[in-house]
Amino acid sequence: MSTSTAIARIDLVKRPSRPPAALTARQAAELREEREPKPFLKWVGGKGRLLSQLTPLLPPGVARMRHVEPFVGGGAFFFARSPARALLSDVNPDLIGTYQAIRDDVEGVILNLEILAQGHSKEAYYGVRSDYNASLGDTSTERAAQFIYLNKTCFNGLHRVNKRGEFNVPVGTYVKPRILDEGALHAAHRALAGVEIRCAGFEALVQDARPGDFVYFDPPYEPVSETARFTAYAQGGFDQDAQRKLRDVYRELDRRGARLMLSNSDVPFIRELYSDFHIDTVAAPRAINCDGRGRGKVAEVVVRNY
Ligand SMILES: C[S@@+](CC[C@H](N)C(=O)[O-])C[C@H]1O[C@@H](n2cnc3c(N)ncnc32)[C@H](O)[C@@H]1O
Numbered sequence: 001m002s003t004s005t006a007i008a009r010i011d012l013v014k015r016p017s018r019p020p021a022a023l024t025a026r027q028a029a030e031l032r033e034e035r036e037p038k039p040f041l042k043w044v045g046g047k048g049r050l051l052s053q054l055t056p057l058l059p060p061g062v063a064r065m066r067h068v069e070p071f072v073g074g075g076a077f078f079f080a081r082s083p084a085r086a087l088l089s090d091v092n093p094d095l096i097g098t099y100q101a102i103r104d105d106v107e108g109v110i111l112n113l114e115i116l117a118q119g120h121s122k123e124a125y126y127g128v129r130s131d132y133n134a135s136l137g138d139t140s141t142e143r144a145a146q147f148i149y150l151n152k153t154c155f156n157g158l159h160r161v162n163k164r165g166e167f168n169v170p171v172g173t174y175v176k177p178r179i180l181d182e183g184a185l186h187a188a189h190r191a192l193a194g195v196e197i198r199c200a201g202f203e204a205l206v207q208d209a210r211p212g213d214f215v216y217f218d219p220p221y222e223p224v225s226e227t228a229r230f231t232a233y234a235q236g237g238f239d240q241d242a243q244r245k246l247r248d249v250y251r252e253l254d255r256r257g258a259r260l261m262l263s264n265s266d267v268p269f270i271r272e273l274y275s276d277f278h279i280d281t282v283a284a285p286r287a288i289n290c291d292g293r294g295r296g297k298v299a300e301v302v303v304r305n306y
Pocket of ligand 1: 091220
């Protein structure tokens with residue numbers, strides 16, 4: 001007996017032109033309303049709940065600086081600030097392709113996401129995942145819509161790829177996931193207008209940063225326990241050598257006169273790495289034990305050079 005999951009295919013459109021379809025009253029109201037930008041993806045490590053503690057730590061005159069974020073992920077801090085000038089980067093090419101598509105062709109992303117949302121089912125999920133994995137390296141609008149669809153419907157919004165770079169997260173258990181939020185995508189599009197968006201490792205910044213930049217680093221955190229370390233590194237996580245290289249980049253950018261802010265977990269290794277700089281502690285509300293039932297506050301550090 002075969003145990004493989006049945007899959008269903010959904011055809012996307014290559015050159016979308018938006019049909020003058022009648023909008024529902026809710027959609028029309030959403031489009032009229034200029035929403036505040038916020039992350040359009042579920043992203044592990046999102047900074048949403050820490051914003052009120054990070055904002056008072058921004059440097060004086062930050063409104064005139066370029067906002068540089070080399071581990072952009074879901075971009076919670078970037079969207080909350082919506083700076084006039086910004087450079088965003090991340091090592092994840094699919095994430096970056098999606099940001100670029102939202103900046104350059106938000107209507108195409110929305111139209112394709114609408115098609116995917118209408119056809120959503122467990123079988124369709126596996127069809128989209130398979131089409132998505134067949135177009136690795138492509139940076140099209142269709143692929144960006146598939147990326148958002150998978151993010152909204154997969155198990156826990158996880159992003160995990162195998163050695164070949166194929167996305168392999170199973171379908172989630174949401175009854176009615178909100179796949180398309182047009183207002184949020186338009187708001188993200190407005191915030192991303194004119195923003196430079198690059199796929200790169202954090203080291204690439206050294207070439208580019210200058211006085212007048214405000215750089216916010218939110219790297220994968222140093223694990224707080226041996227079990228967490230084992231899980232993180234087994235998944236190709238950021239090890240202690242990577243944390244040391246990041247500290248070297250931080251020192252170099254400090255020397256070049258940029259204003260720097262970095263988040264990480266509050267562990268002796270990180271405090272030691274950044275002992276030459278100002279370290280504040282903030283409390284992040286989140287699950288603290290492995291079954292997720294215990295909720296409490298976990299300390300994080302914010303390292304600043306000003
Ligand atoms: C903690 S998340 C960032 C969360 C983000 N600030 C938010 O609010 O959603 C870390 C990000 O670092 C990226 N990353 C991991 N290793 C990297 C590297 N060597 N260079 C640049 N980005 C990297 C991951 O792809 C991930 O998106």
